[in-house]
Amino acid sequence: MTAEAKQAADFRPRRSVLYMPGANERALEKAKGIPADALILDLEDAVAPSAKESARERVCAAVVEGGYGQRELIIRVNGRDTDWHADDLRAAAKAGPDAILVPKVGSADEVHAIERDLVAAGAPEHTKIWAMVETPIAMLHALDIASASPRLAVLIMGTNDLAKELRVEHVPGRAPLLTGLGLSLLAARAAGKVIIDGVYNNVKDAEGFAAECQQGRELGFDGKTLIHPGQVEPCNTAFSPTEAQLTESAEIVKAWAEAEAEGRGVVTVNGRMIENLHVDNARRLLAVGEAIKARSAS
Ligand SMILES: CC(C)(COP(=O)(O)OP(=O)(O)OC[C@H]1O[C@@H](n2cnc3c(N)ncnc32)[C@H](O)[C@@H]1OP(=O)(O)O)[C@@H](O)C(=O)NCCC(=O)NCCSC(=O)C[C@H](O)C(=O)O
Numbered sequence: 001m002t003a004e005a006k007q008a009a010d011f012r013p014r015r016s017v018l019y020m021p022g023a024n025e026r027a028l029e030k031a032k033g034i035p036a037d038a039l040i041l042d043l044e045d046a047v048a049p050s051a052k053e054s055a056r057e058r059v060c061a062a063v064v065e066g067g068y069g070q071r072e073l074i075i076r077v078n079g080r081d082t083d084w085h086a087d088d089l090r091a092a093a094k095a096g097p098d099a100i101l102v103p104k105v106g107s108a109d110e111v112h113a114i115e116r117d118l119v120a121a122g123a124p125e126h127t128k129i130w131a132m133v134e135t136p137i138a139m140l141h142a143l144d145i146a147s148a149s150p151r152l153a154v155l156i157m158g159t160n161d162l163a164k165e166l167r168v169e170h171v172p173g174r175a176p177l178l179t180g181l182g183l184s185l186l187a188a189r190a191a192g193k194v195i196i197d198g199v200y201n202n203v204k205d206a207e208g209f210a211a212e213c214q215q216g217r218e219l220g221f222d223g224k225t226l227i228h229p230g231q232v233e234p235c236n237t238a239f240s241p242t243e244a245q246l247t248e249s250a251e252i253v254k255a256w257a258e259a260e261a262e263g264r265g266v267v268t269v270n271g272r273m274i275e276n277l278h279v280d281n282a283r284r285l286l287a288v289g290e291a292i293k294a295r296s297a298s
């Protein structure tokens with residue numbers, strides 16, 4: 001992989017990851033014009049049992065046909081404990097999306113089994129595994145799951161299932177879910193993986209949604225999963241570095257280069273102490289900003 005390709009892969013924007021019901025042909029078409037970074041074409045919760053087979057065909061055909069531009073395409077298959085899973089996985093592997101998302105992954109062994117099944121189904125190498133972490137056992141095995149395979153690229157929080165399993169309520173600030181969110185984040189970062197926050201169910205509550213995006217960003221998530229096109233733009237804004245952050249990051253990198261040239265290991269910018277670690281973070285923010293700019297220009 002060239003240095004440019006590695007940089008593009010490392011900083012690929014995944015701010016907004018929109019679920020779309022796989023049975024909804026109109027939504028699949030509409031998504032070609034929605035500015036989401038990634039689209040999850042869903043065969044699981046958003047599809048009624050009677051529509052599972054037709055949704056599978058429709059989603060796989062949409063992936064093969066393409067037309068989604070830079071948007072990453074992910075197929076969410078039904079869980080491993082369902083009768084649809086094996087057929088979903090085989091069909092999705094053949095369609096070759098950017099990733100296959102598997103619900104309710106609870107152990108490293110499951111990741112290994114998914115990987116074996118993908119290889120057996122002839123999935124192309126570019127098709128990664130994304131895992132939903134949404135059960136108490138997944139929270140407790142999060143590091144094993146995140147580090148099970150280099151093919152596993154992204155963890156997705158399933159906060160509805162997690163809330164159900166924990167028997168907790170959805171409340172502003174998400175206090176009952178913070179332990180699970182934190183464990184999953186720690187695991188993803190320790191394993192060097194991307195992690196995306198769960199969905200906000202009330203599509204009419206813009207204020208509550210904005211607050212939850214801000215919380216997700218502050219906690220360290222790379223982006224948020226979404227259920228409605230109206231959530232995409234505010235989410236992109238929430239998970240993009242601000243102009244002020246980019247300006248300050250550039251100042252930090254410049255001040256650091258000057259300090260290094262003078263043999264100093266510490267410097268201040270806007271009154272704050274800057275050390276090597278702050279410079280690393282400033283460089284990361286600038287790279288994220290560049291990747292977003294490149295995405296907007298394409
Ligand atoms: C939530 C919805 C059911 C709301 O639907 P509706 O009231 O019909 O929305 P609108 O009338 O405002 O829709 C306006 C237009 O936008 C299109 N649309 C709506 N949603 C999507 C979408 N997700 N992707 C693409 N396009 C979408 C409509 O078709 C309208 O188009 P037009 O007719 O041309 O005007 C609905 O938004 C919806 O179904 N959302 C997705 C639900 C879903 O995927 N759920 C499963 C994933 S969430 C999950 O599983 C969580 C996780 O596992 C966990 O445990 O937490």
Ligand SMILES: [Mg+2]
Pocket residue numbers: 045103134158160161
């Ligand atoms: Mg779920």
